[in-house]
Amino acid sequence: MPDYLEEVLGACAEDDGELADYIPELASADPDRLAVALTTLDGETYAAGDADERFTVQSISKPFVYALALADRGLDAVLEAVGTEPSGDPFNEISLEDHSGRPRNPMINIGAITTHSLVGTPGCTVEERFERVRSGLSAFAGRELEVDERVFASERAHADRNLALAYMVSSRGIISEDPAVLVQEYTRQCSVVVDVRDLSAMAATLANGGLNPATGVRVLEPWVCRQVLAVMATCGMYDAAGDWLSSVGIPAKSGVAGGIMGALPGQVGLATFSPRLDGFGNSSRGVRICERLSRDMGLHLMSLPATGPSVLRGTGDLVAGDGDGTARAVLQGAITFAGAERVLRELATIEPGDTLVVLDLSRVSHVDDVGRRMVLEGIRRLSLDGHPITLVDPERTLPDPDAGDGVRPEVVDRLADDAPSDPGHTRTRPDS
Numbered sequence: 001m002p003d004y005l006e007e008v009l010g011a012c013a014e015d016d017g018e019l020a021d022y023i024p025e026l027a028s029a030d031p032d033r034l035a036v037a038l039t040t041l042d043g044e045t046y047a048a049g050d051a052d053e054r055f056t057v058q059s060i061s062k063p064f065v066y067a068l069a070l071a072d073r074g075l076d077a078v079l080e081a082v083g084t085e086p087s088g089d090p091f092n093e094i095s096l097e098d099h100s101g102r103p104r105n106p107m108i109n110i111g112a113i114t115t116h117s118l119v120g121t122p123g124c125t126v127e128e129r130f131e132r133v134r135s136g137l138s139a140f141a142g143r144e145l146e147v148d149e150r151v152f153a154s155e156r157a158h159a160d161r162n163l164a165l166a167y168m169v170s171s172r173g174i175i176s177e178d179p180a181v182l183v184q185e186y187t188r189q190c191s192v193v194v195d196v197r198d199l200s201a202m203a204a205t206l207a208n209g210g211l212n213p214a215t216g217v218r219v220l221e222p223w224v225c226r227q228v229l230a231v232m233a234t235c236g237m238y239d240a241a242g243d244w245l246s247s248v249g250i251p252a253k254s255g256v257a258g259g260i261m262g263a264l265p266g267q268v269g270l271a272t273f274s275p276r277l278d279g280f281g282n283s284s285r286g287v288r289i290c291e292r293l294s295r296d297m298g299l300h301l302m303s304l305p306a307t308g309p310s311v312l313r314g315t316g317d318l319v320a321g322d323g324d325g326t327a328r329a330v331l332q333g334a335i336t337f338a339g340a341e342r343v344l345r346e347l348a349t350i351e352p353g354d355t356l357v358v359l360d361l362s363r364v365s366h367v368d369d370v371g372r373r374m375v376l377e378g379i380r381r382l383s384l385d386g387h388p389i390t391l392v393d394p395e396r397t398l399p400d401p402d403a404g405d406g407v408r409p410e411v412v413d414r415l416a417d418d419a420p421s422d423p424g425h426t427r428t429r430p431d432s
């Protein structure tokens with residue numbers, strides 16, 4: 001992986017675009033810095049290039065602060081103030097919905113300024129709210145992040161446009177606090193300092209359903225992650241969001257200091273840094289690196305492998321036992337809707353009767369809620385047809401297998417007549 005990342009940086013070294021200069025301090029950045037990092041969902045981070053270079057998070061803070069607002073106030077309260085439609089406009093436009101006056105989405109400035117006002121418990125002080133933002137961003141990154149006071153002061157002195165946006169939102173009655181204070185605090189949020197390792201850890205936390213894979217800390221509930229990733233996918237790259245989703249296919253967010261952060265749900269978090277920006281305000285080389293990573297590593301959200309058909313091991317047919325009429329299905333991988341449907345279709349071929357049905361889950365890695373409910377419904381119906389059922393589930397991937405109607409299958413670690421498949425790796429029963 002490190003060699004590959006070096007190779008990608010080499011291939012994307014040519015640069016074009018301009019430094020953001022509407023924030024004077026950003027114009028003094030070294031424009032040639034280039035870095036990439038990638039974090040797996042078991043917490044391994046790979047980095048290449050100027051990975052120790054620090055820069056301000058800028059707009060990449062927006063999805064994370066949106067997440068904190070959702071966690072603190074709930075979906076309805078946040079949706080009342082900020083929409084979820086791509087604006088098709090540049091990041092600093094006055095993009096308000098005509099009918100409601102809401103900012104169109106939380107990834108553009110006008111929506112992000114509004115979102116900042118929703119963080120923390122209602123009535124908290126400005127300082128408490130900012131500490132919630134700072135410590136929240138830090139939890140995503142897995143280390144304590146701080147504000148770059150120079151960039152903060154520099155942007156604060158040139159914040160007329162954001163002030164205009166905040167006054168527009170205020171005039172529509174969406175915020176009730178002083179717009180000047182809100183812009184100041186939003187600007188402070190944008191001035192938090194990160195490097196590419198931080199950003200890729202933050203991205204990996206989103207990709208991992210809210211659990212920081214490096215620290216093991218649960219930062220968000222999965223529903224918040226899903227909401228944030230959906231809005232990133234449609235709005236994260238501003239008026240280039242459609243091109244980005246079709247060419248890269250990774251929910252992502254860029255910042256004017258030159259960072260890009262991308263989170264591919266269930267797979268990986270990644271980040272790039274290169275300060276020169278394209279006409280949309282996205283890092284030029286960062287966009288090219290992400291395109292390449294996506295292409296090389298097959299990271300496009302819309303090209304997921306089929307998981308359903310392979311969930312039944314072997315030919316997929318029920319395996320008849322040693323002439324004793326036992327029906328046995330060996331399941332493997334992740335059981336979500338598509339896999340559970342496949343399992344149910346197979347179980348439905350079993351004629352009513354009193355033969356034993358064995359469902360072997362010892363090779364199952366994960367069962368989601370719908371997979372669990374579907375498998376349990378299959379068990380319930382088999383039981384009503386007269387079959388005793390045994391679940392081989394040494395890892396308890398199917399927690400609390402209560403199928404309703406008083407049906408509770410027998411759960412065993414392995415069948416009595418089964419030799420352990422790999423004596424070197426004896427499974428132990430988790431503490432109950």
Ligand SMILES: NC(=O)CC[C@H](N)C(=O)O
Nearest residue numbers: 058059091109190255256
């Ligand atoms: N695109 C960005 O990164 C914009 C963030 C910047 N702080 C601003 O509000 O203008």
